[in-house]
Amino acid sequence: MKRALFVALLGLIAIALGCGPGGGAEGTAKKLLEATKTGDADTLADHIDWKGMYESIPEEYRGDKTVEDFEKEARAEMKKHTDEANEEFEYEILSCEEEGDTATLKVKTKENKDADWEERTIILKKIDGKWVITMEGLQDMGD
Numbered sequence: 001m002k003r004a005l006f007v008a009l010l011g012l013i014a015i016a017l018g019c020g021p022g023g024g025a026e027g028t029a030k031k032l033l034e035a036t037k038t039g040d041a042d043t044l045a046d047h048i049d050w051k052g053m054y055e056s057i058p059e060e061y062r063g064d065k066t067v068e069d070f071e072k073e074a075r076a077e078m079k080k081h082t083d084e085a086n087e088e089f090e091y092e093i094l095s096c097e098e099e100g101d102t103a104t105l106k107v108k109t110k111e112n113k114d115a116d117w118e119e120r121t122i123i124l125k126k127i128d129g130k131w132v133i134t135m136e137g138l139q140d141m142g143d
Contacts, residue, residue, distance in 0.1 A: 025103030025124045026096040028131035032122075033107065037089040041082040045075045049127055049134045056135045088112040094119070101126040 028047060035043035050071040054062070062070075094106040105122040123137040 024096075025098055025105065025126075025131050026093060028124060029093060029096070029103075029105045029107065029122055032133070033091045033093075033109070036082070037086055037091075039082050039085040041075070041079040044082060045071075045078050047130075047132050048074075049125065049132045050074070052127075053135050086111070103131065 032044060032047055034040075051067050053074075054067040054070045057070075065073075088110075089112070090110040092108045094108060096103060096105045103124045103126075105124070107120050107122060108117045109120055110117050123134070124131045125134050125137070126132075
């Protein structure tokens, strides 16, 4: 009996930490999609790999900016463009596959009630124990 309870508990922990509802990469994707709907730029910005994005910029274009300067400016710009809620935004998470520190999610989104549904791929990376969108993940979302 104790062994069965232990195995069931391990299963619940695995679901909570993996792609299961509320946890892991899928939980992060849901949080980001909800932030898109509510216009929550801070939540969106909290799940971006700022260091990786900064490092993807050629040095000659960085000037004397630090990664912190880059993040501060980018967050301010995001706030300007996502300060309003879009209550008509709809989404559905179709699938979530985790492999190591990478998660690939397939989602359907709809900008408003008159728009068509679009399928998108969201790629998240786990960096320092946190699921974030990388530069590659943002590029993939645009495809």
